Amino acid sequence: MNNYTERLYNGLIKENPTFVLMLGMCPTLAVTTSAINGIGMGLSTTVVLVLSNMLISMLRKIIPDSVRIPAFIVVVASFVTIVQFLLEGFVPSLYASLGLYIPLIVVNCIILGRAESYASKNPVLLSVFDGIGMGLGFTVGLTAIGIVRELLGSGKAFNVQVLPSSYEPITIFILAPGAFFVLAGLTALQNKAKKRAQAKGDPNAALIGCGTDCASCGKKAVCGVKTEQTTNTEQAK
């Protein structure tokens, strides 16, 4: 597998930000009331992630090490502002339903995490592909949660009635508590997969999911270190 497809695979499956790394939980829970919202949020984040990865990778030799975090934040915030205006201008309905969570992409740990642990150390094109992989992984995660919630909560998928009208929607799934329940179910499944992998003696099992420790955005450095190690071992291979 060449380096570029490897990056895509890494973001989509191996280090999927939603299911494996559990980063960016706030938008994951908040905007997944429908599949469309999930896709919209995922793609907006992808655009910001790709552009910021690209610019940060270009500037990686210029930005002094001691001020890199503020510099990254400025880069990310600029792109978020641009994306926010584009959405407001061209897809006002999506902009209205995502609302506050668009500007909050700035504090999404995935973006700063990738900037810190990948883009600031790797060439431009690879960083772009890393951004695409991670972004699409996030989009897939959000869409999957969105589909489950929309289907159970209103009997629809992508705004199209799927379940027969005799189905009584479990409204709680599109309300706030539903988000927690769906995510709980998904992480439980992931735990199960992890246990099974460990039982089989898979040496990578420990790397599946950073668990609670890393769910804390503030401790994203921990996660950065972890992904860094993975990338290093990959490079070593």
Next chain:
Amino acid sequence: MKELLLIAVASAFVNNVVLSQFLGICPFLGVSKNVKTAGGMGGAVIFVITIASFVTSVIYKFLLVPTELEYLQTIVFILVIAALVQFVEMFLKKAMPPLYNALGVYLPLITTNCAVLGVALTNVQRSYTILEGIVYGVGTAVGFTVAIVLMAGIREKIEYNDITESFQGTPIVLVTAGLMAIAFFGFSGLI
């Protein structure tokens, strides 16, 4: 006065920042293992959000609006918050060592707490006055503290329970959070 009270109650309970707006989920899940640290985190958040909502409203009203640079709000706010957290940390270390010892460890974590930026942006979005902004900030932070302390209390008890293997750790915490969110729906009749 009545309006301010309404803003405070609405932000603290009815639209609880964690359980209905999903801001600050990360510290809510990460730093809620025991009541004491949860309380510390809550204290630090109240402290920072109060100052941040004041500073960002002032900057928005007296700097960005007159110069017609409102579109820079996201960039300016996040930088102001990051700088503010650093500054608060240094100030507390020098001036109030006991408070620093209690809150210090949590301060750096707050920059990435989306609740802080969320409050600053909401203040602008709803065009609150500076006073309303501060009240909203304090209300939100109190709501966060209530949620995280309650969660920590429940988690301390969960430790002693026998839970299905795959639900141990994060999943059971998320289920608990979901139940708490249902309970907080009860407050919606308040206003």
